[in-house]
Amino acid sequence: MKKILVVSDSHGNSIKLRDIINREKPFDYIVHCGDGVNDLIHSSVPPGSVTLAVTGNIDIGRGITGERLIVTTIAEKKIMITHGDIFGAHAGLSSLESEARKRGADIVLFGHTHVKYLGKGTPALFNPGPANNGLYGIIYLADRVSFSHHDIGAE
Numbered sequence: 001m002k003k004i005l006v007v008s009d010s011h012g013n014s015i016k017l018r019d020i021i022n023r024e025k026p027f028d029y030i031v032h033c034g035d036g037v038n039d040l041i042h043s044s045v046p047p048g049s050v051t052l053a054v055t056g057n058i059d060i061g062r063g064i065t066g067e068r069l070i071v072t073t074i075a076e077k078k079i080m081i082t083h084g085d086i087f088g089a090h091a092g093l094s095s096l097e098s099e100a101r102k103r104g105a106d107i108v109l110f111g112h113t114h115v116k117y118l119g120k121g122t123p124a125l126f127n128p129g130p131a132n133n134g135l136y137g138i139i140y141l142a143d144r145v146s147f148s149h150h151d152i153g154a155e
Contacts, residue, residue: 001142002075003027008083008111009130010036011058018043019152020136025049027138029074033111034059034083036132037066056083056112071103075141080105080123084112093117093125100125107145116149 005027010017017039021030025046032040034056045051055066070081080100087096089112100108100123108125116129116137126147129135134152139145 001140002029004029004031004074004139004141006031006033006109006126006128006137006139007131008033008035008128009056009114009132010039011130011132012036012039013132014039014042016134016152017131020131020134021045023152024136024138031081031109033081033109033128034085035111038064039131052081054081054083057085059083071105077106077141077145078104079107079109081109084110084127089113093119097121097123097125107139118147118149120147 005024021043027049029050030045032053034054035058037053037055037059052070054068054070055064068086072079080103087099089096105123108123110127114130116135117127119125126137128137136150138148
């Protein structure tokens with residue numbers, strides 16, 4: 001079984017991001033879906049955990065360069081990671097979903113909207129919500145896939 005910690009939109013709140021990481025470790029992967037991707041520098045990702053991160057529109061505006069879209073395979077699931085702005089996620093998720101289908105993705109991880117979301121279709125769309133507000137997501141990949149949203153302020 002693989003445990004994936006999914007965060008997005010930390011927006012400079014490296015303290016909240018650190019608290020999220022400390023609460024959920026150990027994990028196999030941490031995915032940052034952009035807008036605050038450099039906050040990972042100020043957090044202690046556990047040794048052996050793989051970090052996957054994309055840049056968001058605010059990162060780009062601050063001169064931070066990096067991948068805007070990553071497609072990878074974890075535990076036989078093809079996962080597309082993006083911030084969401086390049087697909088107009090604020091206006092709807094159809095472009096994001098269309099791109100994921102074109103790429104054969106099983107799961108899409110995104111942020112940008114600051115609204116936690118789980119669409120269990122094919123592909124599954126998952127937004128953890130903004131980490132700067134203490135929101136994040138956990139995905140377990142095994143024989144089946146499970147998604148959950150969490151809030152460090154409510155738990």
